[in-house]
Amino acid sequence: xxKKLTAALSGGAALALALTGCTSDEGNPxxxxxxxxxxxxAPAQNAKIAAADAAITKAAKDSPPKELQKVDAQAFQDxxxxxxxxxxxxxxxxxPPGVGDGKQKQQDAIKKLTAVSVSYAELKKQxxxxxxxxxxxxxSGLRKVGEDMKDVVSQRKSALDALKKLxxxxxxxxxxxxxxxxxxxTASAPAPATGS
Numbered sequence: 001x002x003k004k005l006t007a008a009l010s011g012g013a014a015l016a017l018a019l020t021g022c023t024s025d026e027g028n029p030x031x032x033x034x035x036x037x038x039x040x041x042a043p044a045q046n047a048k049i050a051a052a053d054a055a056i057t058k059a060a061k062d063s064p065p066k067e068l069q070k071v072d073a074q075a076f077q078d079x080x081x082x083x084x085x086x087x088x089x090x091x092x093x094x095x096p097p098g099v100g101d102g103k104q105k106q107q108d109a110i111k112k113l114t115a116v117s118v119s120y121a122e123l124k125k126q127x128x129x130x131x132x133x134x135x136x137x138x139x140s141g142l143r144k145v146g147e148d149m150k151d152v153v154s155q156r157k158s159a160l161d162a163l164k165k166l167x168x169x170x171x172x173x174x175x176x177x178x179x180x181x182x183x184x185x186t187a188s189a190p191a192p193a194t195g196s
Contacts, residue, residue, distance in 0.1 A: 030097040031175040037093040039181035045085050052078035065132040072145070073127040080120035083159070087113035096172050109162040116155045123148060 052075040059071035087110045095102035126145050131137040167173050176182045 028098060028171055028175065031171055032178065034093055034096050035172075035175035035179050035182070038089065039176060039179035041085070041089060042181045045082050045089070048078055048085075049082040052076070052082065065130070065135070065138045068142075069127055069130050069132050069138075073124050076120045076124035076127060080117045080124065082117075083113050083120065084117040087117065090166075096166065096175075099172060102166070102172075105162070105166040109159065109166050112155065112159040112162045116152065116159050119148075119152045119155055123152065 055071050055075040055078075059068050059075075063071060090106055090110050090113070093106075095106040099105070123145060126141070126148065130141040130145075167176060
């Protein structure tokens with residue numbers, strides 16, 4: 001179970017870097033304004049996601065059932081909230097100006113981030129329902145949560161890929177990394193978790 005949980009978290013650091021790229025002194029005022037909207041709350045969102053990932057990893061190592069249930073449920077809620085905030089932020093920012101298929105890429109990223117949020121909310125429900133009084137039932141339920149997390153890992157990767165596509169245009173990358181929020185997100189990103 002520990003390895004499954006840890007593997008599920010390996011996308012966290014990558015997600016923190018998804019909206020960053022190479023720096024440049026050149027700029028486009030409209031694109032810079034869009035990047036500011038996207039980056040202003042990035043450090044807080046990334047910190048929330050990273051803290052939840054870390055809590056799951058730590059609790060999976062040696063927590064008693066009731067504590068593990070409590071920590072995991074809260075972490076799944078925080079992850080759901082973090083990804084939902086990301087989707088909402090992209091919706092509010094709108095598509096990057098001057099990018100031909102920016103609207104389509106923006107909508108794809110929003111859809112995938114929202115799907116990740118919904119999946120984490122479902123994992124929270126499953127975790128809340130675990131039977132902590134019966135060790136065998138708890139272990140069985142926890143295994144099911146771990147199996148379902150494999151799908152969430154796939155969704156996180158898909159969301160990350162969608163964010164990367166949104167920033168593929170060189171000007172978009174440059175505008176994003178000029179923003180202090182995206183610089184902070186890159187600097188504070190944790191090392192990816194390991195496991196299989």
